[in-house]
Amino acid sequence: MSDNLLADMLYKSSMKNFGSDEHMQIAGLLKDAKKNVIDTQSAIEIRHLLNNDPHAIERGLNFIQRPKLPVWYEWGLETRSGHGGNEHVKTGCLVAPHDFDENLMLAVTGWSTDGVDARHAFAVALFDTETMSQVSKIARSRRNSTAEASLSRIMNCIEVTMPPGFNDEIDILTGSDPFAKERSYRDATAEIPFLLTIMLLEQTKGGLSGTRAENVTHQALSPSPKKGRIRECFDNARKRKNYFSIPNWKGSSPVWYR
Structure with missing residues (x-):
């Protein structure tokens, strides 16, 4: 393992955490995950794309594929929820298939x-391919959409939950602070649009390309990207005949992206 990877720092901190059993479960998923590191300049460009044209991402959500095994992505930017802000900051997301739902x-x-210690959100984000396909289909019928509405x-599309062990642990650590869980929900969901954009660019011609070394894939945007490549790729999807059903979700999905 490399001390330079956020994935490995998070694995070590989870293994040393004697709180809830869920820390060990996360460590196990991290150990088995395929690891990807996004070039920092590419991450900046991806965030710029997401901020300025999220409708292009919304229209292509149906291209995102559910991984068969755990996958880890990390990049050198501060979190949307406010962690970081210096040259040592790293952010990452672990994606894994749900054990029982084939779409989730x-x-x-x-x-x-600080480049030494790592933490993870106590809450977990959930999203499924059926819901994203439905949202994508509707988005492609819209000619115009504001960035805020698309985001x-x-x-x-995202649900958020807190495992029982983390729920008890956060109550103990914060003295049942009523705002602590809300902050954890924000930590869990704020990076998901960025994560979905990365997963989408992996499926896009002229999107992300990678080179593998020492069990880590280093990904970057293509060196000479075609202007409008993402939107043009998604425009072609209109030619497809797709049929979707809306899953019966219970609960609400808080919007904590900023």
């Missing part, structure tokens, strides 16, 4: 602000 994925967000619809 879960994601755990982690970060390091809200992307966030509405």
Whole structure:
């Protein structure tokens, strides 16, 4: 393992954590996960794309594939929820297939602000391919959409939950602070639009390309990207005949992206 990878720092901190059993479960998933490191300049460009044209991402959500095994992505930017802000910051997301639902994925967000210690959100994000396909189909019928509206619809694809062990642990650590769980929900969900954009770019011609070394894939945007490549790729999807059903979700999806 490399001390330079956020994934490995998070694995070690989870193994040393004697709180809830869920820390060990996250460590096990991290150990088995395929690891990807996104080039920092590429991450900046991806965030710029997401901020300025999230409708392009919304229209292509149906291209995102559910991984068969755990996958880890990390990049050198501060979190959307406010962790970081220096040259040592790293953010990452662990994506894994749900054990029982063939359409469902879960994601755990982690970060390091000093390049030494790592933490992860106590809450877990959930999203499924059926819901994203339905949102994508509707988005492609819209000619215009504001960035805020598109981001809200992307966030509405996401459910958030807190495992029982983490729920008890956060109560003990914070003295049952009523705002602690809300902060954890934000930590768990704020990076998901960025994560979905990365997963989408992996499926896009002229998107992310990678080179593998020492069991880590280093990914970057293509060196000479075609202008409008993402939107043009998604425009072709209109030619497809897709049929979707809306899953019966219970609960609400808080919009905490900023």
